[in-house]
Structure formats: structure tokens, C-alpha cells
Amino acid sequence: MALLTKRPKGTQDFLPDRTGKLQYLESTLLGTAKLYGFGEIRTPVFEHTELFTRSVGDTTDVVQKEMYTFNDKKGRSVTLKPEGTAGVVRAAVENGLLNEALPLKLSYVTPCFRYENTQEGRYRQFHQFGVEVLGAKSPSADAEVISLIHECLSVLEVENLTLEINSIGCPNCRPSYHAALKEYFSQYTDRLCPTCLERLDKNPLRILDCKCPECKEIAKGAPVVLDFLCDDCRTHFEGLKQRLAAMEIPYTIDPTIVRGLDYYTKTVFEFVSNQIGAQGTVCGGGRYDGLVEEVGGPATCGLGFAIGLERLLAVMEAGGCEFPQERPCDLYIAPMGEAASIEALRLVTQLRQEGFVAETDTVGRSLKAQMKYADKIGAAYTLVLGDNELAAGKANLKRMADGQQQEVELCQLTDALYARLFEQIGEAGPVLEGLLGQMNPVEL
Incomplete structure (x- = not known):
């Protein structure tokens, strides 16, 4: 009898021998976050589409190309969540969590969905572990979040990862940087991809995140964001570096990091591996001080990160990390x-x-x-x-x-x-x- 169908492209079957590894990752990550004061939250696997178009940004690859969006039986547009942050922030606002003592610290494990070209370490259905901190303005919060990732990876004995940090400014200093980017990229309108030509007027920062080889090559000569920071953003970034040094967490500064979502402000960072090919970013995150307002809540600063569990598992397997033995039959x-x-x-x-x-x-x-x-x-x-x-x-x-x-x-x-x-x-x-x-x- 012929197989009725095969699994959809970009998805995986996790058989029992690997499911145990995923459970180990989830319990370790959530357990370590709990030591840092994070409580677990679970949000729906789909949300109203406008949550992502407004928060993630309508000029991002995620919104323009990658979301699984459809109408329900009453014609309302809903989307399988492509990332975890927007849903958590929506839940915090809707359920009045911001009325409690701040900062609000939440952690989660969730499936995410993005329609994109599949390759090693990149899937159309994947899982994220993430944390969000709402109501903490100090660079100490940025450093603590990075410290949490550093501790998680240390507990899991993951090696050969590099922490890369950057600041992409705030609404006060970013307009001047956008103007500089627009002036620079306007010289190459005959070489930019059609998507980036649209971004040139709406949000030239997104061109820096384009995956098109020609656009990536052009972007190498673009103005550097760190040269345009206002005093507040520069002070915040210096404060982060001082705290990372005090905690003895090594890092490098990469001014090309902008992250793929529009809600980021000031600090952005990535933990990158050289063991799984081109898709080496295992963890990424940063600050998003305007997102709560965009979702409809009060002015509240925020930051967080997400780790792709499938990608982290691939790094650990490639590095020969040990996993706990499955309990045998007694x-x-x-x-x-x-x-x-x-x-x-x-x-x-x-x-x-x-x-x-x-x-x-x-x-x-x-x-x-x-x-x-x-x-x-x-x-x-x-x-x-x-x-x-x-x-x-x-x-x-x-x-x-x-x-x-x-x-x-x-x-x-x-x-x-x-x-x-x-x-x-x-x-x-x-x-x-x-x-x-x-x-x-x-x-x-």
C-alpha cells in the first residue's frame, strides 16, 4: 500500500530518539530562566494578522514573504505566528500584566512558522525558546538577558559560540541614519533587488538585512549606524559593554547587525556558531522600547531574545555535546x-x-x-x-x-x-x- 502523503516541505518528524533531546533542551532552558525570575507564558499558535504587520513591520522579509496568513470562516485574517515576542506583548497588555510589579519577566517555548526557502538549520516550522522583559530601561537589563543566554549555553556545554552586539539607535537618532542610508543606496538603484527598491523610501535600514547576494555586497559599503547614535543611545551602549566586561562575558561589536524585525531599538545582539554553515545565528534578540505602545499598551520599554531549538540542537550534535541517557526499562x-x-x-x-x-x-x-x-x-x-x-x-x-x-x-x-x-x-x-x-x- 502506497504512503498517502509525505510530511510538508520544511518540516521535521522528531522521532523518540531526538524528542528526548528536545525535551532536555526545553527543561534546561526554562529551568535556567526560572532561576533568573522568569515565569512561563503560553500564547496562541495563531494571532490576528495586524499584530504582526504592525509590530514586526510591513517592510520586513517576515511580513512581505514568509507569513502563513489565511482567512478564517468569518473572513478574518489570521496568521500562524512567525515569532514569539509580539504574541507575548499582546498577552501582557490584554491581561493587565503591566499593572503588576515591574519588570515583568516572561519565558516561553513555542512553535513558529515561516514560509521560506528551506536549508540546513532553517525550517518552515520550528520552535523557539525565548524570554521577554517589560519595564526595565537600564542597560543592566540588557546585560542580564545576555547573561541568561550565556548561562543556558554554559549549562548545556555548548562551545564555539561568539556573542556579537550592536546598537541601532532610537527614534531620535535613527532618522539621520536613515537619511544617510537612503543617500548611499540611491547610487545603486540599478542594482538593488525589487524588494529593496521599495524599502529605499519606506525603511532603508531593511536593505542591510536583505539576503540577495547583490544587495549584501552593496551593503558592505553602507554608513555605519554607530556613527549616528545620539548621546542617550551611545551612553546605553557603553553601559552594556561595561556590564558585560564586569560579568566576564566576551563579545565583539558587529555594526552590521540590524535583526530582521522592525520593533528593535538600541541594543541588538546575536550568538553565532561556525559549526552549522551559513545559518549560524543560534540566538538573537535586543531591545524594543516602542513595541508595547504599538500593540496598544502604555509606554513601556522592553527587550528579549529567542533561541531556535532545532538550530541549537544541530550545533550541540555537531559539537559532540552529551545528552542525558533515556531512562531504560527496569x-x-x-x-x-x-x-x-x-x-x-x-x-x-x-x-x-x-x-x-x-x-x-x-x-x-x-x-x-x-x-x-x-x-x-x-x-x-x-x-x-x-x-x-x-x-x-x-x-x-x-x-x-x-x-x-x-x-x-x-x-x-x-x-x-x-x-x-x-x-x-x-x-x-x-x-x-x-x-x-x-x-x-x-x-x-
Whole structure:
């Protein structure tokens, strides 16, 4: 029978061997953010389209080319979210979170969708971990957010990443920079792509972010934004550099970083890897002091970042980072006969309630086939259960690693399995101790 369909272009199937890695990333990132005072928020996977056209910017590649936008059954335009920040800010305003003590610190993991050319590290459906800080004006907030990323990557033991920072000014100083950019790019109207020709009048800063090779080459000679900063933006940027130095977080200044979204002001930054080809930006973010007002809230400064989880996973795999071992099966009970099958099901249910990973046959395999299956799933122990064992109320608990067996009372199977696993701590060391730590701590 032929396969009905294949997965859509630009998407991935995460099978169990990789799903565990993603869960590890998510729990580590969210857990580290919690240490910094961030609470988790979850927002809808789609929003009204105007949220993104107004906040992200109608001259960005995201809005012009990449959004999955459609009309619902009542003709309202909705969009699968291409990034996480706008939805979080909308939720904060709509739910009155800005009326609480500031700064408001939120973290999230969310799927995002962008219709773009797929390549290594770039997908049409992907996942982001991000944080947003609302109501913090000081460069100390910028430094703390960058410190959080630095700590996350340190905990995950990710190496060979470079922090690159820049300032793109504010509404006070950016007009003069825009004028300089317009004057410069006007010399090359015969070489700019059609999209950048439109941007020349509306928002010449976006030309610096164009992916067209010809436009990228022209942009290399464009005026540098740091030469146009006002005193406030320059002081803020210097304050950030001083704080990063105090925290011993190395960085380089890259005046070409503008980020792909219009809401950014002042600080922008990226953590870049050289291990996954052209799409090397693992994390990006910055300050967006006018976004809350654009969404309809009170004047509130803000900043944040997002990490692409698929891209981070690719960097970690390329760098040989270690991931926690999946919890193996503690005990496989192999029943022989109908009565034994019922009792085996009762026993594994009891064991699972006590925090063990326990399995039994549900497909009618022979005893030999069950033993092969137990070996395949890496069961630490097996127990064969037949009429004789049921009558005696006892069975042999077999350690698969070396074949050692111990007769145990079925009514005391839980205690016996605990005892045998604890005996192995001295033999297997901290690895087994870590696996035992995944059990219910109350029961232990």
C-alpha cells in the first residue's frame, strides 16, 4: 500500500530518539530562566494578522514573504505566528500584566512558522525558546538577558559560540541614519533587488538585512549606524559593554547587525556558531522600547531574545555535546498463559505507580520472543511468570547484564526490585544513581 502523503516541505518528524533531546533542551532552558525570575507564558499558535504587520513591520522579509496568513470562516485574517515576542506583548497588555510589579519577566517555548526557502538549520516550522522583559530601561537589563543566554549555553556545554552586539539607535537618532542610508543606496538603484527598491523610501535600514547576494555586497559599503547614535543611545551602549566586561562575558561589536524585525531599538545582539554553515545565528534578540505602545499598551520599554531549538540542537550534535541517557526499562515481566498475562498487567501497573519503568507482553509473543524483545528494549531485569509461579507466589528476578537470578515473593516485588537496583549503584556508579533519581522521590 502506497504512503498517502509525505510530511510538508520544511518540516521535521522528531522521532523518540531526538524528542528526548528536545525535551532536555526545553527543561534546561526554562529551568535556567526560572532561576533568573522568569515565569512561563503560553500564547496562541495563531494571532490576528495586524499584530504582526504592525509590530514586526510591513517592510520586513517576515511580513512581505514568509507569513502563513489565511482567512478564517468569518473572513478574518489570521496568521500562524512567525515569532514569539509580539504574541507575548499582546498577552501582557490584554491581561493587565503591566499593572503588576515591574519588570515583568516572561519565558516561553513555542512553535513558529515561516514560509521560506528551506536549508540546513532553517525550517518552515520550528520552535523557539525565548524570554521577554517589560519595564526595565537600564542597560543592566540588557546585560542580564545576555547573561541568561550565556548561562543556558554554559549549562548545556555548548562551545564555539561568539556573542556579537550592536546598537541601532532610537527614534531620535535613527532618522539621520536613515537619511544617510537612503543617500548611499540611491547610487545603486540599478542594482538593488525589487524588494529593496521599495524599502529605499519606506525603511532603508531593511536593505542591510536583505539576503540577495547583490544587495549584501552593496551593503558592505553602507554608513555605519554607530556613527549616528545620539548621546542617550551611545551612553546605553557603553553601559552594556561595561556590564558585560564586569560579568566576564566576551563579545565583539558587529555594526552590521540590524535583526530582521522592525520593533528593535538600541541594543541588538546575536550568538553565532561556525559549526552549522551559513545559518549560524543560534540566538538573537535586543531591545524594543516602542513595541508595547504599538500593540496598544502604555509606554513601556522592553527587550528579549529567542533561541531556535532545532538550530541549537544541530550545533550541540555537531559539537559532540552529551545528552542525558533515556531512562531504560527496569523490569520486563514475561507471562505464559492467560492467568499470568492478567497478573503481569496488575504487577506492571503497580510498579509504574511506584516510579519504575515496567513492561509486559501485549501482542502474544512466545517466551523466546519476549526475551529477545526485553533485550532489545534494554530491560535491566526480567521475570518469567507462569502457572507454577502464580501457584507458589514466587518467581525468579533475572539481571540481564550477567544472568544472575534471585527468587522473590510476588507480593514483595517492588521492594525486591528497589533493593537490586540500589545494589548496582556501587557497580554502575553515578549513571545508575542518576536514573534512580528519575523515580518518584517520595517513594524512594
